[in-house]
Amino acid sequence: MYTIDLTVRNTPFPVSIQRKTAEDADAVYQLVMTAMRSGSPDIIELKCEGKIEKKIAVRASEISGVIVSQKEGVSGTGTRQPGFFVLNES
Template identity: 35%
Template sequence: MFTIEIALRHTPIPVFVHRKEAEAAEDLYRTVVQHLQNHIQTGERTVLELTCEKMEGKHSAIVTSEILAVQMLEKSSATTNSGAGFIR
């Protein structure tokens, strides 16, 4: 399972969506980054609609101008003390 974590402006908790396959996670990561780059270059505000493969029925819509950062994580089977997040 792969997690795409999106940090939003003025929001303490990031938005998480999950993908089962690495290729699908990479595609989503690249899509979010492209929307973010487009906003930075043109100032155009668009809405990015996301769904989650882990929690069926979970839908999120994000205004691209509010995205601060995005990261992709692979859930490993090893137990660690740190969870997903930008701050460690």
């Protein structure tokens, strides 16, 4: 399962959706990047494949970042924290 996190301006936590395949995740990433580059205030609507009842709509001009990551672990409980920067102490 692949997670796509969107960082939205003035929002402390990312908005996340999931895709089952790398190709689908990349397609969403390209869609978001195109919308961000356009600079228009269009609204992007996305649906989650992990939780089918989850839908999001966000104004493209308010997105400040996007990241695609693969969920680790068989149980899906990985230690991934929200956001773009995680510092692990050894």
